Amino acid sequence: MLENLSKKYNEIFSDLKELNEYIYANPELGRKEFKACKVHKEILKKYGFKITDNYIGIETAYLAEYSSGKEGPKIAYLAEYDALPEIGHGCGHNILGTTSIGAGILLKEYIDKFGGTVYVYGTPAEETFGAKVDMAEAGCFDDIDVAMISHPTGKSHERSGTSQAMEALQFTFKGKTAHAAGDPYNGINALDGVIQFFNSVNALRQQTKNSARIHGIISKGGEAANIIPDLAVANFYVREATTKEMIKLSERVKNCAKGAALATGTTLEIENYEYTFKHLVTNETLSNLYVKNLNLQGIEDVPMSDSTGSSDCGDVSHHCPTIHSYFPISKCELTGHSIEFAKASISEDAYKGMKEAITALVMTGKDILENKEILKEIKEEFEKAKKELN
Ligand SMILES: [Zn+2]
Ligand SMILES: [Zn+2]
Secondary structure (H helix, E strand, C coil): CHHHHHHHHHHHHHHHHHHHHHHHHCCCCCCCCHHHHHHHHHHHHHCCCEEECCHHHCCCCEEEEEECCCCCCEEEEEECCCCECCCECCCCHHHHHHHHHHHHHHHHHHHHHHCCEEEEEECCCCCCCCHHHHHHHCCCCCCCCEEEEEEEECCCCEECCCCCEEEEEEEEEECECCECCCCHHHCECHHHHHHHHHHHHHHHHHHCCCCCEEEEEEEECCCCCCECCCEEEEEEEEEECCHHHHHHHHHHHHHHHHHHHHHHCCEEEEEECCCCECCCCCCHHHHHHHHHHHHCCCCCCCCECCCCCCCCHHHHHCCCCEEEEEEECCCCCCCCCCHHHHHHCCCHHHHHHHHHHHHHHHHHHHHHHHCHHHHHHHHHHHHHHHHHHC
């Protein structure tokens, strides 16, 4: 089985490598991934997938589908391909998307043999306006049996853990300009609102849980030191371990801003400047299968991911059994969202990790197609976890 898969992998490797390197060399920001989306669709079409363009009305989203025509499980691999400003593919979504495509193509053989359908979801803008949120809300994952994704990381494979729930909040304080020396008493200082807000948030930190993360910047703070600013804006991310806790924490952060507005006589508007992500619920039965399939390749040490980041995969995991594992692209630890991370994503080490991840993703898919009992277990765990969410 492993040998056959390795042979099939080697046959498609040059296509995967070309895809990865092209996307690396052409980084595009979220929802503008036109080149990446085009080449993703081309390769999937070449290998016999039926493509839905413009999936749920998002220009750079797609759904690729390969069905045996026989009843059976619906298995989804999630592909990402957005880059970051200035540093390109510093999160390695070039190789992430390539890995999901490779898995989709190689699972086809087992779909033909056992029945069922394999999907590759082209999901734009993971870093900002994560399209998986729209897809989850639109019910795109509700009849999927399992969804899998493996993200590049530093030096070792990691099993799917959690990711934090996150809300992106923008606070706009408005006041009134005046000459800062001439008639300051006629002004209302919007920047004071923001500064007071930061101080209140810093006081709040002592009474938050270890899992809380509150981090912000002042994105507008006035035009000149001799003008009392009439506009000041702060952008924040509020994160917590679960969606419920995050909603509570966001409320407390918003209250800090309201208090600051009252204290400074400014007016306040609060809005979401990016999407809110739910926390990731790993399906452990599915995750155990994935780890077993790494073990079969001789990879014994698979620690739990301790990522404190957030991802729109969280939203997927509230709709169907999901894993979000990690595979190595380097021999050493790497800092995410860095230029060195981007460079590592096209290295020989990256291709070694990619092959291992694709193999585990495909074998996990095959296990599910082949063994009805295991899917039953996965679904029972999912239903139980879902009850605890509500
Ligand atoms: Zn990232
Ligand atoms: Zn990422």
